[in-house]
Amino acid sequence: MSQALPGPDPVWTAGTAPGIFPFLGHATALFRRPLDFxxxxxxxxxxxxxxxxxxxxxxxxxxxxxHRMLMDPATFDKGGPLYDRLRGLMGDGLVTCRQDDHRRQRRLLQPAFSPARVAGCADLMGEEAASVCRSWRPGQRVDVTAALLALTTGVTSRLLFSDSLDDRRAAEVRSALAVVVQGLFVRTVVPVDALFRLPTPGNRRYRAAVARLRALVDDLVAERRRGVPRADLLGTLLAAGKDGGRTGDEGSGASGASEEGGRGAAGVLTEREIRDQLVTLLLTGVESTAMCLGSVFGLLAEHPEAEHRLHEEVDAVLAGRTAPGAGELTRLVYTRSVVTETLRLRPPGWLFTRLTTRETELAGRRLPRGATLLYSPYLLHHRAASFPRPEEFRPERWLPxxxxxxxxxxxxxxxxxSRKCVGDTFAMTEAVAAVATIARHWRLRAPSGRVGRPRPAATLGPRSLVLLCEPRAHLPGRTPAPVSRAE
Structure with a gap:
């Protein structure tokens, strides 16, 4: 417990950003150069x-x-342009639901992300990481972004659906998500609904991608109902919906919720809520972790000293294994520091919004009910007052x-x-397992020597990262062991 004595309240400052354009405001600057702005x-x-x-x-x-805002979700609820747009995709799933329904939903999903369940997924994480690099060849130019999206789609789909998501549908999920994350960002910085109702090619692509993602999830749910129950997250959600009855075309259940609105009784999920949770977990589990991993390998390609230290640790910890198990993951201290520093320097979730539920005060400014607030982890993570030399990639910041x-x-x-990501431990474990597995066998080099700064969309990360494969020799005169299933 801290022994510091309470001091006087800080003197906060409030101001207005210059450069307001008629109708667009700061949307042009936020869209064209968001991080600089x-x-x-x-x-x-x-x-x-x-x-x-x-x-x-x-x-x-x-x-x-x-911190004050996030610790008071009753006053600063999920809302604003970002979540308004996300609700059009995710409905009222765990990420987007209002505070008054959050506790019920989190209680239903939390057991799937318990430490024991996450540790039990370590082997499958290693298997998926090994599978994406099994076909790589020395000197090959690899679309790393595509490979990592395949990896995270594989891990997330196995958590959610066991083996129900085949290769064809996994590719459709990745394709739909790529369109969705780009469209979400535009809709956040220019929250003018009329623009997105126009029948432009971009709007049509976005609507088609959202519809396809929902249809894929609906198909998987329908197949599972006709098949054998499985001990995955879909099985957990379906069990939570059993007593809630069916909704929409299937009639009214005990909860009295309709397909297009309402929510189930305590401990019960409606049909729509089941779909909303699955779409939510697909988007957050696939896209965000893939962007983090892409940034990891992009940064390692630009920082050979950190890469060398990572390789030394991975070789020592994994020894004869091709991928880490639960026991090895706890010993990959520097590897975890690399992931943490990447999340600091290039956080996939880089901009969020909140909405005030009542008139309140922040930084000495009175804010009306319904006021939109934004915060940026990217901005906070680059403050010199919090992180000395904030633009440098320094994994050693996080060593014990x-x-x-x-x-x-x-x-x-x-x-x-209370709104902290329910899958934070899962995501960190997946990222460490993936980095260690790939780095065990390959160095990934930038063809031009520089990767460059990623451009944000709904998430921040490299969207077309191409790197050269260089096999690693773990002992003098020996070539890397072939990548295979985790032992």
Whole structure:
């Protein structure tokens, strides 16, 4: 427990970002150069007013203020342009639901992400990582982004659906998600509904991708109902829906919820909620982790010292194994530090919104009920006051005994408070397992020597990362062992 005595409240500053354009506000700057724009805001205050189209919004730039906001979800609820758009895709799943329904949903899903369940998934994570690089050849130019999306789709689909998602449907999921994440970002920074109702090619592609993703999930649910129960997350959700009856075309159940709205009784999921949870977990489990892994290998390609140290640890810990099991994962300390530093430097979730549920005060500014607030983990993670030399990739920041840790609100790759990501431990375990498995056998080099800064969409990460494969010789005069299933 901290022995620090309480001090006086900080003197916060509030201001307005310059460069407001008629109708568009700051949307042009946020769309064209989002990271650069965000980094200019702290110069105007700890709480900075901007315009998203015609809508007023406030960006929270100071970690302690962000921490206060996230720890008070009853006042600062999930909402604003980002979640308005996400609800069109995810419905009212765990990520997007309002605070008054969050506890019920989290209780249903939390057991699937318990430490014991996550540890039990270590082998399948290694198997999927080994499978994506099994066909690589020395000197080959590999589409690393596509490979990592295949990896995370494999892991997530096995968690959700066991082996029900075949190769064809997995490819359709990846294709649909690529369209969705790009479209979500545009719809967040320009929250003008009329623009997205126009029959443009981009709008048609987005609507088709959303419809296809939902249809794929509906097909998997229908197949499972006709088949044998399985001990996966879909099985958990279907068991939670048994007493809730069917909805929509199948009639009214005990919950009285309709297919297009409402929610089940305590402990019960409606048909729509089952689909919403599955779409939510597909989007967050596939896209975000793949972007994190892409950034890991892009950064390692640019930092050979860190790569060399990672290889030394992986070789020592894995010894004769091709992929880590649960026991080895706990010993991959530097590998985990590489992942943590990547999440700091290039967080996949880089911009989020909240909505005030009542009139409140933040940073000395009175905010009305329904006010939109934004916070950016990317911005917070690049503050020199929290992280010395913030633009440098320095995994050693996170080694045991090296640091007292960042202040509250400074590091938020998975948010904080009661709305912290339910799958944070799963995602970290998957990332460490994937990095160790691939790095055990391959170096991935940038053809031009530089990877470059990724451009954000709904998530931040490299969307077309192509690297050269270089096999690793673990002992002098020997070639790498063939990649196979985790032993």
């Amino acid at each position: 965000l980094e200019t805001l702290p110069a105007h205050g700890d709480l900075v007013e901007i315009r998203l189209g015609p809508r007023r919004a406030w960006v929270v730039c100071e970690p302690r203020l962000v 005994g090296r640091t007292a840790g960042p202040p509250p609100g400074a590091l938020l790759p998975f948010a904080a408070g």
